[in-house]
Amino acid sequence: MQKKIFLNEDEIPRQWYNIAADLPGTINPPLGPDGKPISPEMLAPVFPMNLIEQEVSTERWIDIPDGILDMLCRWRPSPLHRAIYLEKALKTPAKIFYKDESVSPAGSHKPNTAVAQAWYNKEFGIKRLTTETGAGQWGSALSYACALLGLECKVFMVKVSFEQKPFRKVLMQTWGGNCVASPSNETIVGREILKQTPDTPGSLGIAISEAIEQAVGDESGQTRYALGSVLNHVMLHQTIIGLEAKKQLAKAGIKKVDTVIGCAGGGSNFAGLAFPFTHDKINGADIEIIPVEPASCPTLTATPFSYDHGDVAQMTPMLPMHSLGHKYIPAPIHAGGLRYHGMAPLVSHAVEAGLMTPMAIQQLECYEAAMTFARTEGLLVAPETSHAIAATIRKALEAKETGEEKTIIFNLSGHGLMDLNGYAKYMAGDLHNISMSEKEIEESRKISMGGNPVPKI
Structure with a gap:
């Protein structure tokens, strides 16, 4: 029984898949302050025009430049594993596969878009990138990409993660990145938030505001902002994961996939695996596609599809997405x-179209699943990935009850070797489940809209 399926370097996909070409219905555009669709030129102070062209593109296939392929081949194609030992432990007839994105230099899927964004920025003449990061995976990835291309990198890291995961900062510094806790005193947005709530744990929405402020505030025009999730071009770059996985499953003799699973915060690793399979579903394939989120941050499972800003200071356009409200301050879970308060517009649209079935799981079940995985397959995964494993175990046990020989694939989005504090707290019994009530969700959304109800799309 083959445990690992590899591709040769000459089999790496040469194009990204753009799901915007195939989603049913009309895709809602981002809106400006006047409530009208924004033009590509309005994004120019934030992103280089070559990435803006990808953001608004409806072409199905977009070529990957040779310069980006050269960097991707440092760790790609990534292996596909058959989780034989997990299957045996669960006594399930299901076949379980996982795409191992932890093999990248930064230990996660994030470099897939980091090297692409850094390359396009350099081609456009940009010298410096600013960004935000939650757990530090994206900040690490962009620092690495900037090191490869000789760009400066400034990272605003959510304060609670900055304190929970100090070695992520060291990793960023190793690659030349400058990492500061957010909110910080380096921006107008940060200073104002610290003045109002000096003990805030921070949020990705705050960190995004700080990073964008520094980018657009550079009068030389040599700084741009890079985002690690949510936007269309980020989802695009990540589809190399699913495109590789489909080739590997074919090599393993798998003709039909029943369930595709990925953890979902902003949507990038999930979309990377799921979008190529969603293309098959749009064209008639019978596939269950599951984005899994924390019960403490239930965007897809508990909020309506509506317009909201991507950041606290409302510097981003209004995006069509499921959102807890851009002023939402999340619970300090280790994932x-x-x-993040919102979900990628393309993922949100696909959920609304009935192409995906979101699931929310509590963190204790996720950690338990991660421990089971570590004691069978041997890999210690990131707390984010543990959500995908928890959902995979649920589906595998369902197959055990029905006796169906299902094929399940999930994305192992990153390793957990810098998340040992979370595992230590779990094993010591110091973690607990956190949920948001309907009232708390409603209040969070109303606060973000100035006390007004949020209109649904």
Whole structure:
């Protein structure tokens, strides 16, 4: 029984898949302050035009430049594993596969878009990138990409993760990144928030505001902002994961996939695996596609599809997405990459179209699943990835009850070797489940809209 399926370097996909070409219905555009759709030129102070072109593109296939392929081949194609030992432990007839994105230099899927964004910025003449990071995976990835291309990198890291995961900062510094806790005293937004709530744990929405402020505030025009999730071009770059996985499953003799699973915070690793399979579902394939989020941050499972800003200071356009409200301050769970208030517009649209079935799981079940995985397959995964494993175990046990020989694939989005504090707290019994009530969700959304109800799309 083959445990690992590899591709040769000459089999790496040469194009990204753009799901915007195939989603049913009309895709809602981002809106400006006047409530009208924004033009590509309005994004120019924030992103280089070559990435803006990808953001608004409806072409199905977009070529990957050779310069980006050269960097991707440092760790890609990533292996596909058959989780034989987990299957045996669960006594399930299901076949379980996982795409191992932890093999990248930064230990997660994030470099797939980091090297692409850094490359396009350099081609456009940009010298410096600013960004935010939650758990530190994205900040690490962009620092690495900037090191490869000789760009400066400034990272605003959500304060609670900055304190929970100090070695992420060291990793960023190793690659030349400058990492500060957010909110910080380096921006107008940060100073104002610290003045109002000096003990705030921070949020990705705050960190995004700080990073954008520094980017657009550079009068030389040589700084741009890079985002690690949510936006269309980020989802695009990540589809290399699912495109590789489909080739590997074919090599393993798998003709049909029944369930595709990924953890979902902003949507990037989930979309990376799921979008190529969603293309098959749009074209008639019978596939269950599950984005899994924390019960403490239930965007897809508990909020309506509506317009909201991507950041606290409302510097981003209004995006069509499921959102807890841009002023939402998340609970300090250890899955820092899943604490974003909104979900990628393309993922949100796909859920609304009935192409995906979101699931929310409590963190104790996720940690238990991660421990089971570590004691069977041997890998210690990131707390974010543990959500995908928990959902996978649920589906595998369902197959055990029905006796169906299902094929399940999930995305192992990153390793947990810098998340040992969370595992230590779990094993010591110091973690607990956190949920948001309907009233708390409603209040969070109303606060973000100035006390007004949020209109649904």
